[in-house]
Amino acid sequence: MDNETAALIDRFLTHIMVERGLAENTVRSYSRDLIRFVTYLDEKTLTPLGLDREVLNGYLRRLGKGLSTRTVSRHISTLKTFFRFLVEEGIRDTNPARLLESPKMSRKLPGTLSPREVERLLAQPKPVDPRGQRDTAMLELLYATGLRVSELVTLKLSNINLEPGYVRTIGKGSKERIVPMGEKARKAVSTYIEEGRLRLDHRSRTAYLFLNYLGKRLTRQGFWKILKDYALQAGIKHDVTPHSLRHSFASHLLEAGADLRSVQMMLGHSDISTTQIYTHVTRKRLIHLHETCHPRP
Numbered sequence: 001m002d003n004e005t006a007a008l009i010d011r012f013l014t015h016i017m018v019e020r021g022l023a024e025n026t027v028r029s030y031s032r033d034l035i036r037f038v039t040y041l042d043e044k045t046l047t048p049l050g051l052d053r054e055v056l057n058g059y060l061r062r063l064g065k066g067l068s069t070r071t072v073s074r075h076i077s078t079l080k081t082f083f084r085f086l087v088e089e090g091i092r093d094t095n096p097a098r099l100l101e102s103p104k105m106s107r108k109l110p111g112t113l114s115p116r117e118v119e120r121l122l123a124q125p126k127p128v129d130p131r132g133q134r135d136t137a138m139l140e141l142l143y144a145t146g147l148r149v150s151e152l153v154t155l156k157l158s159n160i161n162l163e164p165g166y167v168r169t170i171g172k173g174s175k176e177r178i179v180p181m182g183e184k185a186r187k188a189v190s191t192y193i194e195e196g197r198l199r200l201d202h203r204s205r206t207a208y209l210f211l212n213y214l215g216k217r218l219t220r221q222g223f224w225k226i227l228k229d230y231a232l233q234a235g236i237k238h239d240v241t242p243h244s245l246r247h248s249f250a251s252h253l254l255e256a257g258a259d260l261r262s263v264q265m266m267l268g269h270s271d272i273s274t275t276q277i278y279t280h281v282t283r284k285r286l287i288h289l290h291e292t293c294h295p296r297p
Contacts, residue, residue: 133196144185146249149242171268
């Protein structure tokens, strides 16, 4: 990568982070995509300023041989945003990515846990020591609010309001939302803050809510391992991920009669069509119940 290209990418990343307010994880994704793209251009002895749409098509054909449809679609979005920026800044006259079409993606139904499986999972942590109190609070809060795991581990004490019982979080696109947490989660979080967290803090005075045994912020990987261990202890045979509880939160609410728009707000989806995928999960469960319970299936 030559210095001019590196400077363009740095300028673009600063733009989407500062002026557009995109989340840090999103900016990192753009950066990785562009580094991969520029590596391809280096092989062709080209730069972003000296290419046409055919070069982009060749790059996408290469991506399609080893990456999923969803990943290729994300790369196309990155290229479109990057070249649009170059045109808006007067660096290029034309946008060669403007007419690129994203591959069609099948809508994969999210994996969910049954209410009974959720109960077994939430019963695994024993809130008799700091770790058990922390884990109880995390699992209860995740299922009660449908937070993304990245939102969970970056929660700060100031994001929690225990008296009315709600959590304030910053989701994708740096959008803030407020989600009620329910009484069980409220009690679990309260116990953790008043007892377990004080013993985990080790005088570091960190603002983050969930801490590891070193008194530092718990990572996504750390939570993933914790969840896997408890799922194994609960005897849940299929794969359980942090998103499984988010999916279960949404589908269980809809099964109980919650309206789609409210679930959309609690999940932080900008487009209600993203939330509508959970209605397919609900229909699938209703069909199964009908087939197994109706006297004339």
